[in-house]
Amino acid sequence: MPSRQSFRPWGRSAGRAIGVTASMNPVVVRHLSVPMPALAAPGSGLRIAHLSDLHLADWDRVIEGAQTHLLHLKYDLLAVTGDLIDGRCDIGAGVRLVRRFFEPLHCRYGTYAVLGNHDKRELCTYSDLNLTFLNDHAVTIRHSQVDFELAGVEQSQDNLGDVPGTLGLIAPGRPSVLLAHYPSTIYELPQGAVGLLLAGHTHGGQIRLPFLGCIHSADHIPPRLARGLGAVDGTRMHVSAGLGCSGPIQARFLCPPEITILTLKSTILAAEPPKNRLEDIGSAQGRIEANSATVV
């Protein structure tokens, strides 16, 4: 029987191999370029960190990992598309977790959020969360002398928001981003009403199968739209796989928790091939893999 010592070289090699590909941080970071038709060239390059479905109930390693990423990533605006607190969590404990997560996060244009079906409207009454809630509301953000419209619809436990009313707040002709919890909101958007819809809720399918991908989107959308970039009738959409879990199986398979950095590009600049990659920066030197997401 080989001695324990004889295994050491193998152990070191295996350790180095694992060290290259594995990460202590369970949250992956995707980088995607998104063409924006109404975006004048000077405004190109706005970076939106898209976060969704935290399902805060405990301060676990996924939440810790996501916050660590967001403290080190470069982005101009943080957009959160609902399910901040898990529906089973007491609102008081949930608010403390939300405050702990978002309080240290700062970026140029701030953090904007909408509520999801696990969230109670009461969350919006707390003014010390370092969050701006867009409940059927829109704001204008000036980036490199270009005005962006950022709007959000409430889709909480207490209220399904007013999509047409919210769209009416968006100044026509400007590049616009709409936050919603449900990806199926895209079917309520007239063609050209918004440049980009950001949504969550699906958890990317949460359980994905080899070759088949998402088997249950949990929303009225085809499974192929349950994660990543997609489009319906010319409106682009990014659906985040989010961070947390819900449903009878509290687990993910082939669908890691994620944060996405979306870089908005003028369509003039978007003629060059988009540089998309899946990056897990939790490892010591970072890990870069090919990203299967498609820019449409």
Ligand SMILES: [Fe+2]
């Ligand atoms: Fe969720």
